């Protein structure tokens with residue numbers, strides 16, 4: 059017997075199946091989808107078994123045997139193995155990279171496996187040899203040890219035990235951060251004793267008193283870190299009380315189910331509005347018939363798309379099937395997760411990047427073991443290893459985070475549709491602002507278009523006012539808030555209503571500039587200006603992490619007119635405090651949400667009314683559904699328009715619409731104030747009118763003129779090298795080769811310097827291909843990779859191909 063294996067060595071020469079002999083003990087147990095250890099040249103490497111066969115095209119005598127089975131049950135299903143071939147071709151990736159991206163990160167490393175008697179079987183009922191085996195060993199047995207040390211017969215018997223379900227193998231996957239424990243303290247005294255102790259303290263021991271007070275009101279265990287946070291005390295104060303015997307310190311296990319112990323009230327399906335019903339029916343119809351179709355659900359913000367998703371998933375479950383729900387990372391908020399947990403309870407697994415490796419593995423395991431039937435997660439959840447999928451949903455389908463920006467450069471939307479075809483189930487792409495590609499496909503009838511134009515309960519869409527900031531300047535208002543916005547904020551503060559202030563992070567960061575000579579601090583390794591970070595007063599490069607201290611004198615003219623420009627969220631917060639000294643600001647940006655769970659805490663605080671303003675970046679644009687928000691202010695609406703990317707208008711329109719959508723979602727009417735320097739730009743005007751279709755039509759005109767998607771397909775080839783001339787030379791050669799080999803209707807642009815011509819001391823060039831039909835495309839691109847493979851391995855040259863680019867820089 060032969061196993062065909064993809065080995066974990068990513069070069070072009072290895073990107074194919076290698077044949078290995080299956081040693082006798084593994085013959086009955088080995089299955090496609092399992093990982094193995096195999097000899098490869100002088101090394102031992104991991105690999106995935108993709109096929110098992112009787113014969114090899116190669117000389118059997120020269121084949122080497124598999125050394126080890128890493129998995130006892132295959133982590134990848136047959137369908138995912140098939141899918142991996144397709145993904146690798148579509149994205150021009152190494153096969154091994156695709157297989158690995160389908161598994162949770164914790165499984166990319168080796169892990170321990172414990173052997174236990176199967177819980178459904180008593181040792182007495184086991185086959186005789188296993189019985190004696192367990193009688194001899196009463197401690198926990200390590201699977202790999204047993205396999206390594208055992209005789210061939212013993213190995214075979216063990217394998218059979220697993221197959222016959224007499225044994226159970228429990229993988230012990232480390233969390234990566236391994237420590238699963240934390241320090242906690244609890245009071246050793248009763249409430250009365252605590253009070254007595256408190257009275258024995260002098261008033262100098264203020265911090266100790268604070269701690270004692272805390273435990274008088276809350277006599278339960280709390281982690282040391284949390285205690286320090288809530289009581290604003292130090293570890294040493296806590297230690298003092300531990301030494302005095304007032305508190306007991308102990309190590310407690312951190313539970314890996316992040317939602318364990320949390321109670322979710324079950325919700326029932328809501329009676330649908332007419333529009334929701336009209337959207338849901340055709341989807342249910344397809345599901346009942348067991349047919350695949352891709353639906354594009356365009357529903358304005360607050361139209362109740364989520365309820366449609368929930369009921370579609372519900373139908374899949376009642377048909378005995380499973381469902382995958384994708385949400386962009388940033389809108390995978392606790393609020394969002396809650397809505398799914400409340401409806402489907404313990405049927406839901408959640409996969410997102412805020413989980414630790416171990417937690418992610420546990421959730422993934424629950425899917426693979428069929429313990430849950432709904433997977434909610436960000437991009438990679440599209441590979442959830444279900445085997446009977448009835449529904450796949452991609453919320454906010456226009457989000458570019460569904461495209462992975464490193465190899466394998468897959469788009470979750472394409473994978474979703476591929477899997478939907480395999481399982482003959484519907485796929486819903488939902489958005490208030492669909493991508494142009496998807497809407498164009500819906501217009502052509504490739505996707506089935508469903509529309510919801512009204513908000514639930516006839517709530518009105520917010521009134522959008524556009525403020526021309528050039529006029530403000532003329533009036534002499536130099537602050538970052540226009541008069542209208544200041545007035546609107548004042549009135550919300552009076553009415554005790556809440557507001558959201560949005561600052562676009564991208565293209566709008568703080569930099570330093572010399573007012574005399576125009577010097578801007580630049581990264582010495584990248585052609586990009588450095589960003590000023592207020593918190594630790596440094597200049598940082600966001601591309602290579604270079605850090606330096608800001609100059610006090612201009613390095614160029616030696617003048618002292620160095621100023622900080624632009625406005626980050628911190629700056630906005632300071633300005634807000636100046637105008638409204640009592641305003642309570644909850645700021646959400648990369649700095650305030652670094653710690654795990656802080657995102658949730660900030661939103662909870664805002665939800666419970668502890669803040670007047672939620673101030674933030676992209677992070678607050680989506681998914682928020684708070685009834686008391688009646689004002690949304692957008693500070694620099696056009697900052698993204700100037701990014702050199704053909705999608706910049708589309709992104710501006712999408713983002714502004716999403717942020718606006720946070721206002722007035724319930725009883726209270728909403729207002730949006732958009733501050734801009736380009737009030738006449740259609741992507742801003744159409745936001746005011748809530749007119750997606752108008753925006754779509756104008757943008758399509760421009761895309762047509764400029765030959766961009768959806769009229770053309772794009773492929774971008776990035777060439778970079780520390781050696782400038784070589785980067786140019788290689789790009790020239792590639793362009794030449796493409797011109798020779800692709801059809802005459804295909805447009806080839808390049809070589810051109812990238813819009814950031816240098817990053818980390820590497821010079822960057824591009825070649826862009828625009829095409830309509832190009833059957834030879836994949837072959838030609840594979841040829842290019844092959845040509846430069848060797849040079850890339852030996853030198854600093856890098857040639858990257860992106861067959862569906864979203865980052866044009």
Ligand SMILES: Nc1ncnc2c1ncn2[C@@H]1O[C@H](COP(=O)(O)OP(=O)(O)OP(=O)(O)O)[C@@H](O)[C@H]1O
Nearest residue numbers: 328329330331359360361362363364365514681719
């Ligand atoms: N049929 C219904 N009856 C009553 N309330 C509903 C119904 N459907 C949805 N809702 C409520 O309406 C509000 C808006 O719905 P939801 O958040 O699903 O909208 P959405 O279309 O997903 O919006 P967005 O794109 O802005 O996130 C929610 O509070 C939801 O609970």
Ligand SMILES: [Zn+2]
Nearest residue numbers: 572575612615
């Ligand atoms: Zn200067």
Ligand SMILES: [Zn+2]
Nearest residue numbers: 581584599602
């Ligand atoms: Zn840099």
